[in-house]
Amino acid sequence: RKEVEQDPGPFNVPEGATVAFNCTYSNSASQSFFWYRQDCRKEPKLLMSVYSSGNEDGRFTAQLNRASQYISLLIRDSKLSDSATYLCAVKRSNYQLIWGAGTKLIIKP
Amino acid sequence: EPEVTQTPSHQVTQMGQEVILRCVPISNHLYFYWYRQILGQKVEFLVSFYNNEISEKSEIFDDQFSVERPDGSNFTLKIRSTKLEDSAMYFCASSPGQVMNSPLHFGNGTRLTVT
Numbered sequence: 765r766k767e768v769e770q771d772p773g774p775f776n777v778p779e780g781a782t783v784a785f786n787c788t789y790s791n792s793a794s795q796s797f798f799w800y801r802q803d804c805r806k807e808p809k810l811l812m813s814v815y816s817s818g819n820e821d822g823r824f825t826a827q828l829n830r831a832s833q834y835i836s837l838l839i840r841d842s843k844l845s846d847s848a849t850y851l852c853a854v855k856r857s858n859y860q861l862i863w864g865a866g867t868k869l870i871i872k873p
Numbered sequence: 874e875p876e877v878t879q880t881p882s883h884q885v886t887q888m889g890q891e892v893i894l895r896c897v898p899i900s901n902h903l904y905f906y907w908y909r910q911i912l913g914q915k916v917e918f919l920v921s922f923y924n925n926e927i928s929e930k931s932e933i934f935d936d937q938f939s940v941e942r943p944d945g946s947n948f949t950l951k952i953r954s955t956k957l958e959d960s961a962m963y964f965c966a967s968s969p970g971q972v973m974n975s976p977l978h979f980g981n982g983t984r985l986t987v988t
Contacts, residue, residue: 798976805962805984806981806982807964807981807982808916808964808979809979810976810978851915851916853916857929859904859906859928859929860918860921860929861906861908861916861918861977863915863916863917863918864915865914865915866915
């Protein structure tokens with residue numbers, strides 16, 4: 765089993781809709797969790813850290829479920845510019861991020 | 874906003890040649906990393922560096938790879954004898970401190986093509 769797993773998608777979503785995707789992790793010792801977005805052939809860019817109590821940043825909401833070992837990302841009122849690959853990253857030590865393969869999101873007009 | 878910068882943006886080299894990829898991390902950051910991403914695949918950890926030494930490395934980071942912080946600003950990744958399978962995007966990243974939930978900030982990447 766992969767340490768960090770994501771549904772690769774693509775998720776095809778109409779503009780303005782709400783979309784959510786999950787990321788599961790297998791190592792219960794994982795300490796920190798992040799969502800990054802990556803545009804084609806570009807570097808990953810931090811979208812948000814995921815805190816235990818859940819957190820929101822504008823249209824984006826991240827949740828952590830330690831019992832079931834997954835994190836989620838919810839995007840409300842999706843925009844065309846939200847089209848990207850969303851990468852889940854999990855830190856199990858102070859140094860190393862373990863990455864999911866990413867979920868591709870396509871927002872259609 | 875301060876950035877991680879990487880040079881060159883694209884490097885083409887012949888198999889067996891040595892390459893050096895360069896990075897300038899964000900100036901007050903203490904932890905430095907190299908990751909790579911083969912086209913169409915996920916991001917993979919290579920190595921982390923703190924206090925002028927390697928703190929952690931992956932199986933990918935074998936004897937062909939080395940890192941160095943030759944001065945106060947640059948952080949380099951050297952591949953001694955490149956193979957075709959080294960072709961990938963190489964991302965440098967830095968983070969500010971020891972706090973576990975410090976996010977990493979990535980450079981734009983160097984696309985390495987080994988022919």
